[in-house]
Amino acid sequence: MKKEISRKFCVAPMMGYTTPYARKLYRILSNKSFLFSEMIATKSLIYSKNRENIIDNDCDNPVALQVGGSEIDELIKSSQIAIDYNYDEINLNVGCPSKAVQKGSFGACLMKDKLLVRNCIEAMQNDKIETTLKCRLGLGKELNYEFFEEFIDEISKTGIRFIYVHARNAILSGISPQANRTIPPLSYDFVKRIKNKFPDIKFIVNGGIDSLDKAEKLIKEFDGVMVGRLIKNNPFILKDVDERIFKEKKILIDETIIINYFKYIKPKLGLESIFRLLSPLLNIFFSVPHSKVYKSQINVYMKNQKINLIEKLLIKFVNEKKLS
Ligand SMILES: Cc1cc2nc3c(=O)[nH]c(=O)nc-3n(C[C@H](O)[C@H](O)[C@H](O)COP(=O)(O)O)c2cc1C
Incomplete structure (x- = not known):
C-alpha cells in the first residue's frame, strides 16, 4: 500500500551529498522533510557489491530512491529493490545533463524521447511504491512551453501523481553540469501553467530556492518545493523546517x-x-x-x-x- 506523504518540503537528490549518512543527519534535523537518495544508475543498484552502503535506509522515511536508467528490465528490478529497502518512492532522473549520463542513455537526454520515458515510468510502477519523475522544462537554449506540455502530456498517460520540475532547461553540450544549474534561466511560470493544465498531477518546483522565506512563499503557489544547494551548503537550516513549514515543534541543536x-x-x-x-x-x-x-x-x-x-x-x- 502506498502511504499518503507530504512532499511540501523536499531535499533534492544530489550525487556525492545525499548519501545515507547525510540523510540520517537531515532526518535528525527534520522529521517532516521528504528526502531523496543520490541518483544511482540502475546497473550499480542491481549489480554493485556495495549496494548496502549505497542505498541503506535506516528508517529515514519518508524517502525516495532516485535512479538513472532507461533499460526496462533494469527499471523493473530497481523498483523491487526500492520496495525491499523500504523506500516510499522510486524516482526517475530525467534532468541530469552530464556527459557520462548521456553516454549511458539516461538523465536529461531522455526528454528527447517522451514515449521512452513513459515506458520507463510504466515499467517502474507498482502497487507497493509511488513512481515519480524529476525532469527539466526542456532541452537547449530556448525555452519552449509547447515542448514541455507535450512531454508532460505523454507522461500523464501513466497515471503518475508527482512530478518534480527543475524549472530550467538542460543544455546537453558546451556547458558543465554545474553551469547547467545556473545558466539556463528559471521559469517558475512554466511550472504554474503546467500545474493548471494537469490538475491530477502534483508538481513540486525546484531550482534557485535559496532561503526558507522563498520556500514558504513558493509552497503557497505549488504543491511543494524541492531544495538542493541551500541544504547541501548548510544542512542545519533543516532544524527550522518542521516549525516554519509544518507548524510542528522546533528541533533544537544539542x-x-x-x-x-x-x-x-x-x-x-x-x-x-x-x-x-x-x-x-x-x-x-x-x-x-x-x-x-x-x-x-x-x-x-x-x-x-x-x-x-x-x-x-x-x-x-x-x-x-x-x-x-
Ligand atoms: C552537487 C549536486 C549533485 C546533484 N546530483 C543530482 C542527482 O543525483 N540527481 C538529480 O536529479 N539532480 C541532481 N542535482 C540537481 C539538484 O537535485 C537540483 O535539481 C538542482 O541543484 C537545483 O536545485 P537548487 O537550486 O535548489 O540547488 C545535483 C545538484 C548538485 C548541486
Missing part, C-alpha cells in the same frame, strides 16, 4: 543530535571512508565564529580514525556554542 548521528555512523567505520561518514555533520561549523580550533583538531583526529574523540569534541562544540 548534544543528542551528535550522539544520534554517531550511533548510526560508528558501525560503518571501516566499511566507508571516515570523510564520507563525517562530512555531512562537519557543516555544523558553517558560519559559526571561532570554530577554527575545533576544525583543525577534528582534521587530526580524522587522519587517525579517532571517531570517539571526534564525537566528544563535537559534543563540547555544541554545548559551548549554544547553536539553537
Whole structure:
C-alpha cells in the first residue's frame, strides 16, 4: 500500500551529498522533510557489491530512491529493490545533463524521447511504491512551453501523481553540469501553467530556492518545493523546517543530535571512508565564529580514525556554542 506523504518540503537528490549518512543527519534535523537518495544508475543498484552502503535506509522515511536508467528490465528490478529497502518512492532522473549520463542513455537526454520515458515510468510502477519523475522544462537554449506540455502530456498517460520540475532547461553540450544549474534561466511560470493544465498531477518546483522565506512563499503557489544547494551548503537550516513549514515543534541543536548521528555512523567505520561518514555533520561549523580550533583538531583526529574523540569534541562544540 502506498502511504499518503507530504512532499511540501523536499531535499533534492544530489550525487556525492545525499548519501545515507547525510540523510540520517537531515532526518535528525527534520522529521517532516521528504528526502531523496543520490541518483544511482540502475546497473550499480542491481549489480554493485556495495549496494548496502549505497542505498541503506535506516528508517529515514519518508524517502525516495532516485535512479538513472532507461533499460526496462533494469527499471523493473530497481523498483523491487526500492520496495525491499523500504523506500516510499522510486524516482526517475530525467534532468541530469552530464556527459557520462548521456553516454549511458539516461538523465536529461531522455526528454528527447517522451514515449521512452513513459515506458520507463510504466515499467517502474507498482502497487507497493509511488513512481515519480524529476525532469527539466526542456532541452537547449530556448525555452519552449509547447515542448514541455507535450512531454508532460505523454507522461500523464501513466497515471503518475508527482512530478518534480527543475524549472530550467538542460543544455546537453558546451556547458558543465554545474553551469547547467545556473545558466539556463528559471521559469517558475512554466511550472504554474503546467500545474493548471494537469490538475491530477502534483508538481513540486525546484531550482534557485535559496532561503526558507522563498520556500514558504513558493509552497503557497505549488504543491511543494524541492531544495538542493541551500541544504547541501548548510544542512542545519533543516532544524527550522518542521516549525516554519509544518507548524510542528522546533528541533533544537544539542548534544543528542551528535550522539544520534554517531550511533548510526560508528558501525560503518571501516566499511566507508571516515570523510564520507563525517562530512555531512562537519557543516555544523558553517558560519559559526571561532570554530577554527575545533576544525583543525577534528582534521587530526580524522587522519587517525579517532571517531570517539571526534564525537566528544563535537559534543563540547555544541554545548559551548549554544547553536539553537
Ligand atoms: C552537487 C549536486 C549533485 C546533484 N546530483 C543530482 C542527482 O543525483 N540527481 C538529480 O536529479 N539532480 C541532481 N542535482 C540537481 C539538484 O537535485 C537540483 O535539481 C538542482 O541543484 C537545483 O536545485 P537548487 O537550486 O535548489 O540547488 C545535483 C545538484 C548538485 C548541486
